[in-house]
Amino acid sequence: xxxxxxxxxxxxxxxxxxxxxxxxxxxxxxxxxxxxxxxxxxxxxxxxxxxxxxxxxxxxxxxxxxxxxxxxxxxxxxxxxxxxxxxxxxxxxxxxxxxxxxxxxxxxxx
Amino acid sequence: xxxxxxxxxxxxxxxxxxxxxxxxxxxxxxxxxxxxxxxxxxxxxxxxxxxxxxxxxxxxxxxxxxxxxxxxxxxxxxxxxxxxxxxxxxxxxxxxxxxxxxxxxxxxxxxxxx
Numbered sequence: 001x002x003x004x005x006x007x008x009x010x011x012x013x014x015x016x017x018x019x020x021x022x023x024x025x026x027x028x029x030x031x032x033x034x035x036x037x038x039x040x041x042x043x044x045x046x047x048x049x050x051x052x053x054x055x056x057x058x059x060x061x062x063x064x065x066x067x068x069x070x071x072x073x074x075x076x077x078x079x080x081x082x083x084x085x086x087x088x089x090x091x092x093x094x095x096x097x098x099x100x101x102x103x104x105x106x107x108x109x110x
Numbered sequence: 111x112x113x114x115x116x117x118x119x120x121x122x123x124x125x126x127x128x129x130x131x132x133x134x135x136x137x138x139x140x141x142x143x144x145x146x147x148x149x150x151x152x153x154x155x156x157x158x159x160x161x162x163x164x165x166x167x168x169x170x171x172x173x174x175x176x177x178x179x180x181x182x183x184x185x186x187x188x189x190x191x192x193x194x195x196x197x198x199x200x201x202x203x204x205x206x207x208x209x210x211x212x213x214x215x216x217x218x219x220x221x222x223x224x
Contacts, residue, residue: 004152009150031210032210032211034212034213036215041217042217042218043112043114043116043200043202043215043216043217043218044153044200044215045112045215046212046213046214049212051210089152089153093210095208096141096158096165096166096207096208096211098155098213099152100152100153101152102150102151102152103150103152
């Protein structure tokens with residue numbers, strides 16, 4: 001089955017800097033890659049996703065890149081703000097089987 | 111708000127208690143999921159329902175018993191739990207049970223088993 005690894009587990013950046021979180025997956029059949037943000041006391045919320053027929057997708061300050069050959073994808077947050085502080089999860093999915101990474105705790109220092 | 115609600119938000123129970131977690135989705139989705147979230151571990155998929163039929167049970171102990179009376183409601187019945195079952199239990203829904211469907215999560219129920 002699919003195995004998703006996520007790095008780093010914790011990330012601390014200064015406000016205004018960029019943050020990058022990376023994930024690798026094992027099943028080359030995976031074709032859907034969502035990213036979720038989980039704030040304290042809340043469930044994960046989708047922030048951006050990408051499908052295997054696209055290499056990059058951007059939505060304002062967040063972007064995701066996908067390298068199918070290397071089986072890795074990354075989340076990029078630019079101009080970070082304190083409200084970006086949360087736990088971020090990547091996931092990889094094929095058919096109805098979605099596997100999640102262990103999460104990255106991002107702290108943005110004002 | 112994601113359109114998925116869960117009650118209760120917090121639950122403390124003893125190992126001999128019986129309790130139920132409730133999930134309701136207001137999105138008109140056909141698929142619903144239960145996940146277990148433990149500290150520093152990936153989300154663990156427990157059960158999947160599509161159109162009220164259970165389609166997946168990921169080797170979950172029988173002390174967890176799901177119920178899906180209709181496509182909008184999902185329950186997780188708990189009995190004789192162990193302390194290691196303490197975790198955040200998340201419910202999610204998606205439009206259908208096909209590849210590439212976004213899952214929408216509820217806020218979770220924080221469970222503590224004493």
